[in-house]
Amino acid sequence: MNWKLIFSRNTRHLRILVLLVVAGGGGAFFVRSQMIPADYGQNGPYRHAALAKIEAQPSVLQSDTTCLKCHTNVEEERSESPHAAVRCLHCHGNGKQHIVDATKAGEFPEHSIPPAKKWDGKFRTHTDLFITHDRATCLSCHTRVVGMPDSFLSINVAAHLEEQGAEEINSKNVCFECHEGHSPGL
């Protein structure tokens, strides 16, 4: 074999081809290394930092354990009642600011907890705390609607009030004449 041939005039096109392959391949590797994030593929085929970013999202909804730290009597009242599965936030709102105030009041006794706001009658906006003596909160679940399971205690309001002989039919807290919110005896 004659090595001179490799560098002869005949092989000029081949040398160009080899050069293009090497340069193109190297360029492709470079572009690829620039486009793939550094932490890609640590745990699997994804960017590892994305997990931490998604985990860092703050929790908005409060859980009952936060409320029951102070309101200890409610847990007892509720545990044996049909409302055992009902959470605080269903009737009292999310109460995020209330928890901030209560935490501050625990540390500094001079800080007073502001009273609960009046409910505007909408669940979509009730992110803060309110005291519920409003039949709308009861009826938001207990109104009879087609599709509810038969085992769920739901009523037709007018019929129920008439049946029970309620006096102030239009009163907001008419439910609480007979029922107690935390343990509604039936």
Place this chain on the structure above:
Amino acid sequence: MKFQLNILNNGGDCCGSDDSREKQCGNHTGCGGCSDAPDASSRRQFLNKASTVALGSFSLTLLPMSGDLLSDEPSPDDPDGAPADAGSRTADQSDEVVYGFLVDTERCVGTGKCLTACREENNVPEGYARTWVERFVHYKDGTVQVDLVPETGFAGSDVPPIAPGLVDRAYFVPKLCNQCEDAPCNQVCPVHAAFTSPEGVELVDPDRCIGCAYCVQACPYGVRFINPETGNADKCTWCYHRIKRNETPACVEACPVDARVFGRLDDPESELRKRLAAIPTSVLKEHLGTHPKLHYVAKSGEVI
């Protein structure tokens, strides 16, 4: 390289290896004296094969490195690779957390409190939803009507009233992400922004997503959408940020009748596993082979 040199050698044998002979020829194609035809064809063959090798090696550089595939997580692109080391993989992952979800259509009362909770928790824009509740009404005349439960938080508001006498049976069906084991949405993502967390939760990388909406089309359950505020694909994550802090997802927290049960599939003592073992459950669109981790109690055939 050996191949290339052999070809060159053949060419040399044909046309002669000395320069004088080549000069006589003038140019290479008009090499009349020597056998020209085999030379031209072998060069053509060589160029064919060389360009194949060149293109092949070039395209190899565009493939992921083998290191990317050597991960603990089973690659969603490569279901065939699973059986080979399936045994060792399950053994390795025995201490890992896998989450599951159970929806009880016999308990749901359709107040829609879960919908508000999800929107507040995850800042979902109006007009889009990560979870929703459908009402199936089977009329006595055989027709089935499907309503969407509104997000007012009040039972029965904004849905057309139906006379109970006309209805055979009716029930509410909450819908959310099925967190499939073989998720079609994950497989189609062109930038690896759709991925599976180590706990088996399908997530979207917010910095990586390009909003092409391919995954939105791929999802057989319709749980994905393009968030108009971020431009990214958005979906139910089973509140990944909450469950990592040992809290329950927002919709589970907000359900007053325990129709939604969240728990660990890997823990035999969890409430989820006990309920799954005790009652017959089914999944949505089982024939698609997506293996959802969202199970339904008492799901009728009409629910898809």
